[in-house]
Amino acid sequence: xxxxxxxxxxxxxxxxxxxxxxxxxxxxxxxxxxxxxxxxxxxxxxxxxxxxxxxxxxxxxxxxxxxxxxxxxxxxxxxxxxxxxxxxxxxxxxxxxxxxxxxxxxxxxxxxxxxxxxxxxxxxxxxxxxxxxxxxxxxxxxxxxxxxxxxxxxxxxxxxxxxxxxxxxxxxxxxxxxxxxxxxxxxxxxxxxxxxxxxxxxxxxxxxxxxxxxxxxxxxxxxxxxxxxxxxxxxxxxxxxxxxxxxxxxxxxxxxxxxxxxxxxxxxxxxxxxxxxxxxxxx
Amino acid sequence: xxxxxxxxxxxxxxxxxxxxxxxxxxxxxxxxxxxxxxxxxxxxxxxxxxxxxxxxxxxxxxxxxxxxxxxxxxxxxxxxxxxxxxxxxxxxxxxxxxxxxxxxxxxxxxxxxxxxxxxxxxxxxxxxxxxxxxxxxxxxxxxxxxxxxxxxxxxxxxxxxxxxxxxxxxxxxxxxxxxxxxxxxxxxxxxxxxxxxxxxxxxxxxxxxxxxxxxxxxxxxxxxxxxxxxxxxxxxxxxxxxxxxxxxxxxxxxxxxxxxxxxxxxxxxxxxxxxxxxxxxxxxxxxxxxxxxxxxxxxxxxxxxxxxxxxxxxxxxxxxxxxxxxxxxxxxxxxxxxxxxxxxxxxxxxxxxxxxxxxxxxx
Numbered sequence: 001x002x003x004x005x006x007x008x009x010x011x012x013x014x015x016x017x018x019x020x021x022x023x024x025x026x027x028x029x030x031x032x033x034x035x036x037x038x039x040x041x042x043x044x045x046x047x048x049x050x051x052x053x054x055x056x057x058x059x060x061x062x063x064x065x066x067x068x069x070x071x072x073x074x075x076x077x078x079x080x081x082x083x084x085x086x087x088x089x090x091x092x093x094x095x096x097x098x099x100x101x102x103x104x105x106x107x108x109x110x111x112x113x114x115x116x117x118x119x120x121x122x123x124x125x126x127x128x129x130x131x132x133x134x135x136x137x138x139x140x141x142x143x144x145x146x147x148x149x150x151x152x153x154x155x156x157x158x159x160x161x162x163x164x165x166x167x168x169x170x171x172x173x174x175x176x177x178x179x180x181x182x183x184x185x186x187x188x189x190x191x192x193x194x195x196x197x198x199x200x201x202x203x204x205x206x207x208x209x210x211x212x213x214x215x216x217x218x219x220x221x222x223x224x225x226x227x228x229x230x231x232x233x234x235x236x237x238x239x240x241x242x243x244x245x246x247x248x249x250x251x252x253x254x255x256x257x258x259x260x261x262x263x264x265x266x267x268x269x270x271x272x273x274x275x276x277x278x279x280x281x282x283x
Numbered sequence: 284x285x286x287x288x289x290x291x292x293x294x295x296x297x298x299x300x301x302x303x304x305x306x307x308x309x310x311x312x313x314x315x316x317x318x319x320x321x322x323x324x325x326x327x328x329x330x331x332x333x334x335x336x337x338x339x340x341x342x343x344x345x346x347x348x349x350x351x352x353x354x355x356x357x358x359x360x361x362x363x364x365x366x367x368x369x370x371x372x373x374x375x376x377x378x379x380x381x382x383x384x385x386x387x388x389x390x391x392x393x394x395x396x397x398x399x400x401x402x403x404x405x406x407x408x409x410x411x412x413x414x415x416x417x418x419x420x421x422x423x424x425x426x427x428x429x430x431x432x433x434x435x436x437x438x439x440x441x442x443x444x445x446x447x448x449x450x451x452x453x454x455x456x457x458x459x460x461x462x463x464x465x466x467x468x469x470x471x472x473x474x475x476x477x478x479x480x481x482x483x484x485x486x487x488x489x490x491x492x493x494x495x496x497x498x499x500x501x502x503x504x505x506x507x508x509x510x511x512x513x514x515x516x517x518x519x520x521x522x523x524x525x526x527x528x529x530x531x532x533x534x535x536x537x538x539x540x541x542x543x544x545x546x547x548x549x550x551x552x553x554x555x556x557x558x559x560x561x562x563x564x565x566x567x568x569x570x571x572x573x574x575x576x577x578x579x580x581x582x583x584x585x586x587x588x589x590x591x592x593x594x595x596x597x598x599x600x601x602x603x604x605x606x607x608x609x610x611x612x613x614x615x616x617x618x619x620x621x622x623x624x625x626x627x628x629x630x631x632x633x634x635x636x637x638x639x640x641x642x643x644x645x646x
Contacts, residue, residue: 174368182382183356
């Protein structure tokens with residue numbers, strides 16, 4: 001059996017495993033714990049330099065209320081949804097189609113097209129910032145939700161296509177051939193055979209892209225300026241305050257902003273279950 | 284119902300020629316088996332008939348109609364895949380009716396066909412299950428059911444039994460045979476298992492390296508193999524082949540001197556050889572009798588199967604010979620064995636492997 005269960009290894013190994021694992025866990029989670037604890041600290045703690053100690057009192061309720069009262073965070077979260085959901089639908093939907101085409105059809109430039117999708121991922125988007133900004137201005141899409149969505153879809157589809165193409169390629173090709181012999185049209189093959197079998201891939205990709213786009217700060221600051229468009233990552237800036245940085249509010253806002261991707265993960269989790277193609281072919 | 288005609292069919296993948304010119308006529312309602320070793324092109328040929336592979340050159344007609352530019356679905360064929368290719372997210376019922384539903388057939392039209400196919404294949408109680416809840420044999424039957432409901436003119440089977448265990452394979456073999464009898468459709472069946480070919484076929488097509496070696500009924504191939512390849516491929520255990528030289532022995536007879544010095548005189552049956560011509564003598568293990576005067580060999584291995592005993596022995600020159608004896612025969616390993624051989628059952632092949640004399644016992 002691999003990996004070998006820890007219960008079967010030497011006692012000293014078992015002991016060190018039991019000691020090291022919690023330590024590693026805490027070190028790993030330290031930033032997250034720090035943010036969570038700071039978000040329930042009263043501002044006096046921070047003023048007094050009590051950054052990592054025990055909070056003097058629980059100020060969670062007032063901090064979180066303040067976040068919603070002192071800023072437009074509710075509005076920014078809505079903006080984030082307006083950007084993220086269409087992007088996820090657009091990128092995953094498009095890549096289902098591109099992935100199907102690249103995995104199923106043999107045409108001369110198949111690999112070239114596929115490599116172009118893949119190669120696009122290697123272009124660091126920092127060097128694209130200025131041309132993309134100019135392009136959006138010229139197209140009249142600067143500082144609009146539509147602009148953000150379009151560019152996110154364009155940037156994410158490359159990776160999604162890579163993912164989907166490889167997933168479809170791994171499905172038994174006989175399923176498609178069998179349907180072809182039965183006279184089922186290509187679109188119906190995609191719709192009724194391939195798409196249902198892609199559910200785990202769609203769920204995984206949806207969570208991934210949701211998280212990518214939700215957490216995006218770079219394009220949010222480059223392509224959005226007004227409060228009407230700004231997603232939550234950029235909007236949080238507003239809490240910085242004029243004279244001092246209100247860390248207890250920023251951390252509370254961060255926690256709020258981080259909740260939707262976590263929720264998304266748990267929502268989609270049951271669709272990840274593998275083994276959907278079990279029983280398709282030989283047993 | 285339709286006959287299938289292949290004329291000078293070739294297939295290349297890039298520079299590699301897979302099928303090198305196949306001419307074949309399969310009659311309406313015939314059960315035709317393509318058999319051959321891996322990579323001989325038998326599956327490719329089947330897929331070309333199905334329309335899943337393009338035909339590089341040559342012509343294919345089903346029911347007298349040219350098929351080169353016809354879509355797979357319009358050819359009137361149904362195919363059963365080796366891997367079954369069941370749609371895992373659909374129930375048995377949906378799997379069987381999928382093709383009909385997707386091609387605009389009305390539910391009222393589909394239902395009786397589905398019922399009939401399910402009854403024929405004893406699937407009625409399984410209609411609401413998913414493929415993952417079925418055994419291998421049941422999955423195979425669903426795959427066949429999917430082909431039946433389309434009421435095709437030609438059924439194509441691509442090694443359908445190779446994923447089943449031995450007992451189930453025998454059972455499905457007879458079921459497919461029965462199905463052929465009931466439906467009366469033309470069936471083309473690909474297998475590498477010569478037992479399947481022998482038991483099921485009306486006509487066997489032996490393929491090797493992209494060309495047809497021989498076409499004929501099972502017994503024709505067994506008794507009158509056209510060349511060494513077919514002789515070795517058809518029949519289990521394999522035919523023994525012993526190299527030697529042949530000379531005319533007068534009165535139309537031919538004397539063969541084997542490598543170990545033993546001499547066999549065969550009835551030439553009209554065939555002639557030049558003196559000292561190098562030949563290969565072929566004789567099936569079941570036509571050799573241990574304990575009679577003839578060849579002398581040393582026993583290397585004995586397999587006692589109960590119903591029969593197989594001896595694997597070596598002649599004086601070291602060439603291997605297999606002998607099939609009745610189940611009570613015994614011989615110690617290392618002991619010497621006299622092997623009687625029936626001259627009438629001997630096949631003779633020339634240096635190119637083509638048959639000169641058929642050891643056809645049915646003559």
